[in-house]
Amino acid sequence: MKKLLLNIYETLHRVYGPQHWWPARTRFEIIIGAILTQNTAWSNVEKAIANLRRERLLTPDGIKKTRKSKLARLIRPSGYYNVKTDRLKDFVNYFYSAYGGSLRRMFSCDTAKLRRELLGVKGLGRETADSILLYAGKRPVFVIDAYTTRVLSRHGIIRDNDDYDQIQSIFTENLPADYLLFNEYHALIVRLSKEACRKRPNCRACPIADLF
DNA sequence: GACCAGGCACATC
DNA sequence: GATGTGCATGGT
Secondary structure: OHHHHHHHHHHHHHHHHOOOOOOOOOOHHHHHHHHOOOOOOHHHHHHHHHHHHOOOOOOOHHHHOOHHHHHHHHHHHHHHHHHHHHHHHHHHHHHHHHHHHOOOHHHHHHHHHHHHHHHHHOOOHHHHHHHHHHHHHOOOOOOOOOOHHHHHOOOOOOOOOOOOEEEEEEHHOOOOOOHHHHHHHHHHHHHHHHOOOOOOOOOHHOOOOHHO
């Protein structure tokens, strides 16, 4: 499995090149994006992010001080806007009460402790917490999302009923705990899934098909 | 007009 | 622990 996973990574990296993830300007923007993209197409999240940026609210203080009704209006394009407004508020409430709104302080925490804390915030599940840890915190935590599950399932590496932790352990038990590797690997999986592995798979365009 | 998209909380069994 | 449901927009 170790060899297979590295082969997949090397092949994807050779074919697609570095992906430069996460698509965001700041660490805080990564966190906002991670929440807004829950079960939502990224193109819709971009519109919401652009609205927040235009209003100069893409900051902890901006989210904290803005009324829910206004936040909801601005993030409307990303869908589930009432739910997500509460999630943004819940996150910044935690962020201020635990770390005084300082990303540097939050990310000076031990990874396991911070993950437990993030999972304790309503609205942050495993994927969102892990995305924050990996892409904003630069921690070697592998993110399992719909793309990852789809690719692994289609190539027979997992079964359909494997849960998040089981899938994640395939990566963490077989790869070195390297932030840059986990970042690039996950981004490449997303790229592969979009290019060749959608609902109607184009397996002839799949660069890793020969590795199995 | 159906179907899909980088989840999650909550109720119920 | 497993399963079902609500949340909502914009692109194909």
